[in-house]
Amino acid sequence: MSLTRTVELIFRRFLPSPFVIALLLTLVTMGLALIFGDFSQEDHVGKDVLKSWERGLWNRELLVFAYQMMLILVLGHVLVLSKPMERLILRLTSLTRDGASAALLVASTTMLVSFFNWGLGLIFGAILARKVGEYAQRQQIPLNYPLIGACGYVGLMIWHGGISGSAPIKVSEPGHLAGLMKAGAAGAESRLYPETIPTSDTIFSTPNLVVFVLVFGAICALVYYLGRTTGPSAISLPSYDFAPRETSSASGAERLDRSPVLSTILGSLIFIAFLVQYLPQLKTLNLTPDMLNFFMLGLAILLHGSIRNFLQATQEAIGDTAGILIQFPLYFGIMGIMTESGLIHRISDFFVTVSTERTFPVFTFFSAGLVNIFVPSGGGQWAVQGPVIIEAAQRLGVSLPKAVLALAYGDQLTNMLQPFWALPLLGITRLKAREILPYTLLFMFVGGIIYLAGLWFS
Known part of the structure; x- marks a missing residue:
């Protein structure tokens, strides 16, 4: 049995849905807290565990965080459903000349878009791969369609170090670190955490940008080579239709819903307020x-041209977020148990024992990659793993921006192995997981070497 079929079999037969995994992780965390927890209250330890779980579930600061992460995904998806993005995708599709140019086109544009917004990149890459396949079918251009599908997914390997990366962008928010850590740290100790870690120290830092450029160049070279050397596959695809838009005449109050003037005014006001504030x-x-x-x-309101089109796209985009949205409170409950029981301190003690300032980012990278298999949400993973990493990094004297990027690199890398986020792409491209896995595993291997080198030498 090939490696890719083995990987697919493991995920299909032995790993339940991410929501069930979150429930199982909750039960495991409760069990560990019952055995190893150190609660300051005088209640029975079982009550302490349940109380800490409930407080974590409905932690207001973390619920705001969840909503922010959902908006990043939804608004990115809404953008790609706009008419200008549709025209851009069709224009890019027409540049296809052969299998190598098609793979390079899809991979490079998907990575660039995903660096800006991972939700936008996820759907953009999927639709672009599908339209390239249709164009090749019409023009009788031989290409390896599963490779093209894999190229449309490669953006998920660079997103967390990009502008919409959950951990880097959240730690840039004033007071986030102190709020994240206060449940597990004494008041005096919590003041040691910086007010903010600006994105100039993480996303836009020279080491991160160098790593991104290296990964971008290596993947582009790899997919171009694969496009030239792998054999073509049969393609049989019906035409993929973009989101339908209302064309019938409107009357009464409906005119406001469809008015391009109203959406232009609202979008312009948002941009003016954006510049004033930020x-x-x-x-x-x-x-x-x-x-x-x-x-x-x-931007989404302006590109859709009317409030009605914007709301229709939003409704379509929200459907893909339901599975992640309902998981966030479970991750926060796990975090609540870990912090109030002292498990964070115990786990960070372990990291401090086995790590040095030089090796800690490497351990963080591998542990983040492993955790991502079970918690396939960057925001959820930051909520669960972030406090452990931050505390251990503080105690070892490791640069906090570097620790945050180590988590981001590990989390994003194993998306090439974890098929959860590939589901929208598989639905749009009509491919199967086992068809794209041989190529995504190659992407993971090449990217992993660069990420590790970047952490070791930076």
């Missing part, structure tokens, strides 16, 4: 989730 932060390259979402909201 121009100083833009000058210092310090992005926050609110800033990114505000910008994408205004």
Whole structure:
């Protein structure tokens, strides 16, 4: 049995849905807290575990975080459903000349778009791969369609080090680190955490940008080579239709819903308010989730041309977020148990024992890759794993921006192995997981070497 079939079999037969995994992780965390937990309250330990779980589930700061992460995904998806993005995709599709150019086109544009917004990149890459396959079918251009599908997914290997990366963009928010850690740290100790880690130290730092350029170049070279050397596959695809738009005449109040003037006014007001509020932060390259979402909201309204089109696209985009949205409270409950029981301290003690300042980012990278298999949400993973990494990094004297990027690199890398986020792409391209896995595993191997080298030598 080939490696890719083995990987697919493991995920299909032995790994349940991410929501069930979150439930199982909750039960495991409860069990560990019952055995190893150290609660300060005088209640029975079982009550302490349940109370800490409930407080974590409905932690207001973390619920705001969940909503911010969902908006990043939804608004990115809404953008790709707009008419200008449709025209862009069709224009790019017409550049296909052969299998190598098609693979290079899909992989390069998908990675660039995903660096800006992972939700946008996820759907953009899927639709572009599908339209390239249709174009090749019409023009009788031989190409390896599963390779093209894999190229449309490669953006998920660079997203967490990009502008919409959950961990880097969240730690740039003033007070986030202290709020994240306060349940597991004494008041005096919690003041040691910086008010903010600006994105100029993470996303826009020289080491991260160098790593991104190296990964981008290596993957582009790899897919071009694969496009030239792998045999073509049979393609039989019906035409993929973009989101339908209302064309019939409107009357009464419906005119406001379909008015391009109203959407232009609203979108323009959002951009004016954006510049008034965030121009100083833009000058210092310090992005926050609110800033990114505000910008994408205004852009999405303008690109859709009417409030009605915008709301129709939003309704379609929200459906793909349901599975992740309902998982976030479970991740927060796990975090609540870990912090209040002292498990975070115990786990960080282990990291401190086995790591040095040099090796800690490498351990973080591998542990993040492993955790991503079970918690396939960057935001959820940050909520669960972030406090452990931050505390251990503080105690070892490791640069916090580097620790955050180590988690981001590990999380994004194993998306090439974990098929959860590939589901939208598989649905749009009509491919199967086992067809794209041989190529995504190659992407993971090449990218992993570069990420590890970047962490070791930076």
